[in-house]
Amino acid sequence: MVAYLLHLTIIAGIYIILSVSLNLIIGYAGQVSLGHAAFYGIGAYTSALVALNWHFPYPAAALSAMLVAGVCGLALGLPTLRLKEDYLAIVTLGFGVIMDLVFLNLDITGGPDGLPGIPTPHFFGINFQIPRHYLVLVAVAVGFTLILTQRLVDSYHGRALRAIRDHEITAQVMGINTPAYKVFIFTLAAGLAGLAGSLYAHYITFINPESFGLHTSILILAMVVLGGMGSIGGSVLGAVLLTLLPELLREARGYQDLIYGGLLVALLILRPEGILGRGKLSLKFLKKEG
Amino acid sequence: MLTLKSLQAGYGRVPVLKGISLHVRAGEVVTLIGGNGAGKTTTLRTISGLLAARKGSIEFDGHDLTRLATERIVTLGLALVPEGRRVFTSLSVTTNLELGAFHRRDKGEVRRDLEEMRERFPLLKERAHQAAGTLSGGEQQILAIGRALMARPRLLMLDEPSMGLAPLMVSQVYEILGELKAAGTTILLVEQNARAALKVADRGYVLETGRIVLAGTAAELRDDPEVQRAYLGKGYKEVWE
Numbered sequence: 296m297v298a299y300l301l302h303l304t305i306i307a308g309i310y311i312i313l314s315v316s317l318n319l320i321i322g323y324a325g326q327v328s329l330g331h332a333a334f335y336g337i338g339a340y341t342s343a344l345v346a347l348n349w350h351f352p353y354p355a356a357a358l359s360a361m362l363v364a365g366v367c368g369l370a371l372g373l374p375t376l377r378l379k380e381d382y383l384a385i386v387t388l389g390f391g392v393i394m395d396l397v398f399l400n401l402d403i404t405g406g407p408d409g410l411p412g413i414p415t416p417h418f419f420g421i422n423f424q425i426p427r428h429y430l431v432l433v434a435v436a437v438g439f440t441l442i443l444t445q446r447l448v449d450s451y452h453g454r455a456l457r458a459i460r461d462h463e464i465t466a467q468v469m470g471i472n473t474p475a476y477k478v479f480i481f482t483l484a485a486g487l488a489g490l491a492g493s494l495y496a497h498y499i500t501f502i503n504p505e506s507f508g509l510h511t512s513i514l515i516l517a518m519v520v521l522g523g524m525g526s527i528g529g530s531v532l533g534a535v536l537l538t539l540l541p542e543l544l545r546e547a548r549g550y551q552d553l554i555y556g557g558l559l560v561a562l563l564i565l566r567p568e569g570i571l572g573r574g575k576l577s578l579k580f581l582k583k584e585g
Numbered sequence: 586m587l588t589l590k591s592l593q594a595g596y597g598r599v600p601v602l603k604g605i606s607l608h609v610r611a612g613e614v615v616t617l618i619g620g621n622g623a624g625k626t627t628t629l630r631t632i633s634g635l636l637a638a639r640k641g642s643i644e645f646d647g648h649d650l651t652r653l654a655t656e657r658i659v660t661l662g663l664a665l666v667p668e669g670r671r672v673f674t675s676l677s678v679t680t681n682l683e684l685g686a687f688h689r690r691d692k693g694e695v696r697r698d699l700e701e702m703r704e705r706f707p708l709l710k711e712r713a714h715q716a717a718g719t720l721s722g723g724e725q726q727i728l729a730i731g732r733a734l735m736a737r738p739r740l741l742m743l744d745e746p747s748m749g750l751a752p753l754m755v756s757q758v759y760e761i762l763g764e765l766k767a768a769g770t771t772i773l774l775v776e777q778n779a780r781a782a783l784k785v786a787d788r789g790y791v792l793e794t795g796r797i798v799l800a801g802t803a804a805e806l807r808d809d810p811e812v813q814r815a816y817l818g819k820g821y822k823e824v825w826e
Contacts, residue, residue, distance in 0.1 A: 457676055460675075462671055468667060469685060470660060471687055
């Protein structure tokens, strides 16, 4: 039982990093991204590959995961973030699908069989194969993510991001370099997703493309929306709830998905702004500019 | 201070500005009046760099604005109060004001200006922590003007500040513009409400379908029979009969 709870806590921690980073893009900068799992996957594969092939120690592997995912975020963000919401949604969705196919078809990623035997971290004389120790590692990463994002959104730059979310053109007229901010936040969020991927790969020790597909992107998005956009606490809560909910529903067997979906729908009807959020999901791309 | 020379701009293949020239001297209040679709907002958008100029030049204090990005233009000292106010509705009144000073690096001075703005418009102090979206239209307009002033602009541009406001609020907004003028602020005021605009302005231009059709001092424009007929609603009978 304790082992099971430890496992769930570690998984929840990884999802917290993912949902908090996606919230930076959606909740604070007001941009749409439907391909967050792609960066999660890029981080997981990068970390696994450098550890398997070049025997990188874990901290170096995690750092490479963040860097490569961040650079991919930058490469995707630079040409696309000048696009408006609906186009951006399609481009990020497409990116997610493309990366899924890349993981599935490259030799180096092991194709559909994935990469087995990823080494468990072992550094500073601590063996992280013990779940209790791994939890500490995840907790440090979660703490780092939370402090970084909280400090960012409370800063002068956080104000600029929220101005962009409220009205991009007016933000520009205030002298805010909106394209630069959007690319920066996209890169940062991608890097953090890469960190989550690295933590996942070295915990499970086996990865395959299944974990990083569209459904994972949607799950992370659901965590952000359920918890509340533009609220870091909300993203944490959303990640924990949606990690635990399927486990709690295990008893219900065949009805699991029905109850899960029903609860989500009910929650969002009762509280469209999310549990801790202030703003509703931006669907303004469905309307014409007023 | 600001000089536009045969400026052309448009959206897609549709030309909106078909070559307009105008200038604003330091300390002047200049108004640009015209009906819907005349190109008033387009002119301001082009000056602000939100829209690329096709031809012609925009010069501000010796800088050519046609090649500069919006955020660079703002740092040169141009502030825009956009059409329809456009306050950041989910952010607090204070945050809105702070964002007006976004490009400024003199933090201490910014704080002083913020205090001053709250003294000047007590409303902005009372509602300091309220979301700007909860203010009434007129209050939002005052906030939008205050936000633009936080940039310490050398030229303040306003896009239809009277749009959608109750008559009482219109006169309140124009009272503020009168005070700014008295304090020596240089203003480029775009309006459909020609009556209000010509009262506060020194000079004016009349814009019709992308061309300047008339220019002169505010008094000249007020007395011009064509302006009176088209924009001030005088003399309908004579013209119609």
